[in-house]
Amino acid sequence: MRLPRVKPEHAPHRLGDGTVRLGGALYGIASEITDTDGWAWTALTLMDGTRPPATIAAELRAAFAALTQEDADDIVATLLSSGHVEEAAPSPCEELSEREKERYGRTRDYFRWVDLTPREHGWEPQLRLKSARVLVLGLGGTGSHTAWTLAAAGVGRLHLVDPDAVELSNLNRQILYTEADIGRPKTEVALDRLRRVNSDIEITAERTAVDGPEELARLIDGWHVLALCADRPREPYGIQTWANRACARAGIPWVSGGYHGPLVSVGVFGPGGPCFECVRAGIAPQPGGGYAWPGVTGASAGLSGQLVAHDVLAQVTGMTAAAPGYFHGVTLLDPDGHVYARHPSRDGCEICS
Structure with missing residues (x-):
């Protein structure tokens, strides 16, 4: 991903014991991360759509002296593949007309919410329907x-x-x-x-x-x-x-x-x-x-x-x-x-x- 951000519907919450919860348990798509050191929480906070993955990893490592570069890269890569993160600047979808995008925009929002597979632009489920x-x-x-x-x-x-x-x-x-x-x-x-x-x-x-x-x-x-x-x-x-x-x-x-x-x-x-x-x-x-x-x-x-x-x-x-x-x-x-x-x-x- 070029500029990753946490999906708004999957905004992270940190519990008292340090556990990070993503996705919402009521929706059946929640994930929990044991995060006693705060590494995942910090990485998710940095994923706001303004930084590329390399910058997120570098800032994460700078915030925690105990982290190696390999550790920071692994944390970022794991979160990017979790399905709770999306591309803030998605690639254009040329296969759908502007009329179709307007018609099915709410459907795209739904699939973006429930889909835990990282996508290029989020219109992939709609293309399958088409x-x-x-x-x-x-x-x-x-x-x-x-x-x-x-x-x-x-x-x-x-x-x-x-x-x-x-x-x-x-x-x-x-x-x-x-x-x-x-x-x-x-x-x-x-x-x-x-x-x-x-x-x-x-x-x-x-x-x-x-x-x-x-x-x-x-x-x-x-x-x-x-x-x-x-x-x-x-x-x-x-x-x-x-x-x-x-x-x-x-x-x-x-x-x-x-x-x-x-x-x-x-x-x-x-x-x-x-x-x-x-x-x-x-x-x-x-x-x-x-x-x-x-x-x-x-x-x-x-x-x-x-x-x-x-x-x-x-x-x-x-x-x-x-x-x-x-x-x-x-x-x-x-x-x-x-x-x-x-x-x-x-x-x-x-x-x-």
């Missing part, structure tokens, strides 16, 4: 929210698939439709709405029902991630099982989510982790198991769609908190009701073991 190809299967309560968020985030190519027409009963939760759309194909309405949300990306749609694993395999061909927001046919051995096997053969990740009364959950699966069928085998079956069981509000559907979109964005950008192969979510009636389930691959699983 080149991504995502298939959204199902445009109901979960899928309509998912599709809107992916379009707004700047996913470069979206393909929307759903067989249904808009019904009055959809309107309590499906964000893309209005009373005037009743009777129209969901794909037609969604295509129109989302193109007006973001005209800088390519969006296509296909009105079709997925009636077998071969049809699902056809649909995912050529896409980077599947957002599975459809719930028919139901499990066991329904559309999630088809996706599990088809995506494994294609070598792509997939995210599936929905609601089951007050339970909102999402599954993230793909290369590098246990598959859906292995994780499901380790979970006790729930009464009426399956997504989209009757009983839903706009809030529960919206949460499921936004969680799916969040995990798709994480897969595309590489900002993943864990390797694929788990379910997570919330139980809305329990303030402590965070859901997380991960189980190892079964011996002999043809997909992931």
Whole structure:
């Protein structure tokens, strides 16, 4: 880095015992440094965007006679690679237009905050989104929210698939439709709405029902991630099982989510982790198991769609908190009701073991 500075969201705090904390424990990205001599604290203080690394190391060494030049250089290098420091004078990003930079500036700020990989200019996650190809299967309560968020985030190519027409009963939760759309194909309405949300990306749609694993395999061909927001046919051995096997053969990740009364959950699966069928085998079956069981509000559907979109964005950008192969979510009636389930691959699983 030419002129490093600590990210404002990661401002360091020094505890009474000398420990330095960066990032904020509440955000899940905190780091703690044992710093009884104050070396790290001083180096971080010097990283204010006005000094190059060599000057920081020289001033650090001058402040502490016990430090060798090698020690000072190592401290500075370690902090620069920690992810809590950014370039105060970033390189220009030529791949995005000024219009795109204005549109996605807040997204860049978010990724700068959570990204612990040092970057040249901070637009790298947005460039990954721009080149991504995502298939959204199902445009109901979960899928309509998912599709809107992916379009707004700047996913470069979206393909929307759903067989249904808009019904009055959809309107309590499906964000893309209005009373005037009743009777129209969901794909037609969604295509129109989302193109007006973001005209800088390519969006296509296909009105079709997925009636077998071969049809699902056809649909995912050529896409980077599947957002599975459809719930028919139901499990066991329904559309999630088809996706599990088809995506494994294609070598792509997939995210599936929905609601089951007050339970909102999402599954993230793909290369590098246990598959859906292995994780499901380790979970006790729930009464009426399956997504989209009757009983839903706009809030529960919206949460499921936004969680799916969040995990798709994480897969595309590489900002993943864990390797694929788990379910997570919330139980809305329990303030402590965070859901997380991960189980190892079964011996002999043809997909992931």
